[in-house]
Amino acid sequence: MPPSQPSPSLYTRISNDLRKRINAGEFSGAPLPSEASLAATYKTSRITVRKGLSELIQEGLIYADRPRGYFVRRRSPMIYRPQHGFGKQPPSPALDRFLAEMTELGREASQTIEVSVVPAPPIVRQRLELEEGELTAVRRRIRLLDGQPYLTNDSYYPYGLVKGSDEIMSPADIPRGANAVLAELGHQQGLTVHEYEWRMPNPAEKARLDITPGTPVTEEILTGYTAAEVPVRCVINCLPGDRIKMVLEIEHTRT
Amino acid sequence: MPPSQPSPSLYTRISNDLRKRINAGEFSGAPLPSEASLAATYKTSRITVRKGLSELIQEGLIYADRPRGYFVRRRSPMIYRPQHGFGKQPPSPALDRFLAEMTELGREASQTIEVSVVPAPPIVRQRLELEEGELTAVRRRIRLLDGQPYLTNDSYYPYGLVKGSDEIMSPADIPRGANAVLAELGHQQGLTVHEYEWRMPNPAEKARLDITPGTPVTEEILTGYTAAEVPVRCVINCLPGDRIKMVLEIEHTRT
DNA sequence: GAGTGGTCTAGACCACGTA
DNA sequence: ACGTGGTCTAGACCACTCG
Numbered sequence: 001m002p003p004s005q006p007s008p009s010l011y012t013r014i015s016n017d018l019r020k021r022i023n024a025g026e027f028s029g030a031p032l033p034s035e036a037s038l039a040a041t042y043k044t045s046r047i048t049v050r051k052g053l054s055e056l057i058q059e060g061l062i063y064a065d066r067p068r069g070y071f072v073r074r075r076s077p078m079i080y081r082p083q084h085g086f087g088k089q090p091p092s093p094a095l096d097r098f099l100a101e102m103t104e105l106g107r108e109a110s111q112t113i114e115v116s117v118v119p120a121p122p123i124v125r126q127r128l129e130l131e132e133g134e135l136t137a138v139r140r141r142i143r144l145l146d147g148q149p150y151l152t153n154d155s156y157y158p159y160g161l162v163k164g165s166d167e168i169m170s171p172a173d174i175p176r177g178a179n180a181v182l183a184e185l186g187h188q189q190g191l192t193v194h195e196y197e198w199r200m201p202n203p204a205e206k207a208r209l210d211i212t213p214g215t216p217v218t219e220e221i222l223t224g225y226t227a228a229e230v231p232v233r234c235v236i237n238c239l240p241g242d243r244i245k246m247v248l249e250i251e252h253t254r255t
Numbered sequence: 256m257p258p259s260q261p262s263p264s265l266y267t268r269i270s271n272d273l274r275k276r277i278n279a280g281e282f283s284g285a286p287l288p289s290e291a292s293l294a295a296t297y298k299t300s301r302i303t304v305r306k307g308l309s310e311l312i313q314e315g316l317i318y319a320d321r322p323r324g325y326f327v328r329r330r331s332p333m334i335y336r337p338q339h340g341f342g343k344q345p346p347s348p349a350l351d352r353f354l355a356e357m358t359e360l361g362r363e364a365s366q367t368i369e370v371s372v373v374p375a376p377p378i379v380r381q382r383l384e385l386e387e388g389e390l391t392a393v394r395r396r397i398r399l400l401d402g403q404p405y406l407t408n409d410s411y412y413p414y415g416l417v418k419g420s421d422e423i424m425s426p427a428d429i430p431r432g433a434n435a436v437l438a439e440l441g442h443q444q445g446l447t448v449h450e451y452e453w454r455m456p457n458p459a460e461k462a463r464l465d466i467t468p469g470t471p472v473t474e475e476i477l478t479g480y481t482a483a484e485v486p487v488r489c490v491i492n493c494l495p496g497d498r499i500k501m502v503l504e505i506e507h508t509r510t
Numbered sequence: 511g512a513g514t515g516g517t518c519t520a521g522a523c524c525a526c527g528t529a
Numbered sequence: 530a531c532g533t534g535g536t537c538t539a540g541a542c543c544a545c546t547c548g
Contacts, residue, residue: 009517019458034533045519050534058313058468059455067527067533077452083505179507189507196501197332198453198473198494200314203274213313216453216471216496224507239453241471246451248503250338252434252444252479264536289514300538305515322514322545 010044014052022061022072031069032062060214060242073212077245078150082194082220107145113171114140117159124156127223127234135159136234137168139178142208149209150243156234161187179224179233187232189224196220198241205238215242265299269307277316277327286324287317315469315497328467332500333405337449337475362400368426369395372414379411382478382489390414391489392423394433397463404464405498411489416442434479434488442487444479451475453496460493470497 008016018032033041038049053070056062062070120128120136128136141153155178162168167181174181179189198218201211211217217240224233239246263271273287288296293304308325311317317325375383375391383391396408410433417423422436429436434444453473456466466472472495479488494501 011517016458031533036532036534045521046534047520048518051517059457064534066525066535067531069533192505192507194501194503194505196451196473196503198471198496200469200471202314203271214455216455218451218453218473241453246449248449248451248505250447250449250503250505252447266536286514291514300540301515302539303537306536319515321516322547324514 010042011048011052011055014038014042014044014049015055018052018056019059019061022056027072031065031071034069058214060212063212063214073214073242075242077241077243078145080151080239080244080246081248082222082246083248108147109143109145110147111141111143111173113173115169115171116140120156123221123236124234127221128156128158128231130158137162139168139171148243150240152205152208152238154236156236157182158232161185161232182224182232187226187230189232190227191225191229193223193225194220195223201238201240209238209240211240212242215240217241218244218246265297266303266307266310269293269297269299269304270310273307273311274314274316277311282327283329286320286326289324313469315467318467318469328469328497330497332496332498333400335406335494335499335501336503337477337501338503363402364398364400365402366396366398366428368428370424370426371395375411378476378491379489382476383411383413383486385413392417394423394426403498405495407460407463407493409491411491412437413487416440416487437479437487442481442485444487445482446480446484448478448480449475450478456493456495464493464495466495467497470495472496473499473501 021027022032032038032053035046035049035053038052039046042049053062053064057064061073063073064070116138117135118138119133120130124130124136125132125134130136135158136156137159138157139155141155142149143151143153157168157178162182162185165181165185167174168178182189196218198216201209201215201217205211205217209217217238220235220237220239222233222235222237223231224235225231276282277287287293287308290301290304290308293307294301297304308317308319312319315328318328319325370392372390372392374388375385379385379391380387380389385391390413391411392414393412394410396410397404398406398408412423412433417437417440420436420440422429423433437444451473453471456464456470456472460466460472464472472493475490475492475494477488477490477492478486479490480486
């Protein structure tokens with residue numbers, strides 16, 4: 001029990017009241033009261049009402065659809081399984097390919113792919129254990145569902161390892177997966193290290209993924225090692241929180 | 256190349272300018288220019304300046320420390336390894352205990368623990384495959400480092416399974432780990448399913464973890480199954496993005 | 511006391527979609 | 530044409546910390 005708040009501000013009361021009504025399911029489908037009408041009910045100015053509403057926007061609870069009004073956000077995230085593939089169902093032992101699983105669900109999957117050769121950015125360079133200025137081949141992808149982007153996927157490979165591969169270097173889907181190609185080139189991966197950070201998107205990410213206010217992203221960095229512990233692949237994914245849930249299955253190792 | 260923006264608003268220009276200067280490292284340690292001085296330089300009102308600054312707050316880039324001014328946020332997240340334990344170093348094969356690893360780093364680790372018996376909340380009930388109203392034992396923990404909370408950890412067990420265990424039911428640390436106790440009771444876990452969602456914290460989480468504006472959280476749900484595929488443990492963790500990075504190591508399963 | 515950010519007022523004009 | 534939210538102005542008073 002906190003010792004009696006120091007009189008919350010008016011906009012806090014407004015956002016608290018609205019949050020309670022939203023969580024009670026009051027505005028499903030219908031817009032929230034307009035700014036003007038809230039200003040009237042709370043006998044305050046529009047600016048104060050807007051401050052209260054903006055709290056709820058930043059929490060990811062509502063959005064403004066001008067000039068229709070404010071609406072409650074609803075989300076139906078897809079399941080992302082970094083061990084396996086994608087799907088919409090709870091965990092199962094299946095491991096299917098991305099496009100197959102998506103169309104199965106009646107949604108139209110598509111992607112854009114760009115391939116280029118660039119000096120390894122610092123984050124990648126460190127993980128691929130390259131020298132400053134060493135080149136990498138990058139496959140940059142945006143994956144979409146029904147036209148909406150839901151994930152960016154940038155895969156980096158040491159250029160020396162893959163420059164002979166038409167598959168890796170061409171901006172087209174690789175049905176059997178890039179990892180199969182790498183294995184064929186003699187770089188079969190064993191262990192993959194997964195790193196995760198979650199934060200608010202920067203303007204570039206906001207634009208690339210068309211991200212709504214109040215939506216954080218997770219940045220996933222995968223580093224793939226061969227059995228000889230040589231890093232051969234570094235993937236940077238950006239996953240918006242309103243469109244993706246992640247699921248893993250892990251064998252218990254500690255007592 | 257987007258087709259020439261439709262004249263960005265003034266506050267957008269302010270936040271863009273400041274973001275550029277911040278990323279160039281201009282304000283490390285020193286405060287940003289005050290609202291009043293920004294209003295003067297941009298020949299605008301304080302309110303517009305505040306709108307620009309609030310953009311940067313929501314992105315998690317800066318914070319206001321009244322009445323000293325606005326400062327750039329810096330973060331040094333700790334490494335969370337859900338397979339193993341905690342640490343501050345990049346991935347390694349070590350698997351140590353929480354308190355041991357933390358004190359090793361010269362930071363003071365502590366925690367608060369509350370134990371109670373409650374009807375399983377819906378999320379837990381579904382994962383533990385319980386009927387409505389069935390009881391669970393909950394161990395609710397807040398873990399702190401140097402007095403700052405960095406993780407909440409709520410572990411639920413079917414009450415029938417653990418009611419005989421003094422260790423599980425007492426609000427004290429279990430040095431050998433609760434999983435060892437469960438194993439001793441005949442409920443050794445094999446597979447654990449990990450679920451992850453990231454979003455902005457709700458007010459309760461904000462208060463419990465003392466979360467700063469612009470900081471998202473990841474909600475981690477772990478469900479532990481015995482070899483006979485009986486769920487015996489459901490853990491809900493709340494991980495603030497400014498204090499935690501997560502690292503996993505996964506054996507490659509797909510080609 | 512001076513300067514900081516936090517809250518709030520009472521207006522104004524605009525762009526946009528819907529009716 | 531109307532109502533919506535988006536931007537912006539020019540003030541005001543307050544609580545707090547620091548010198």
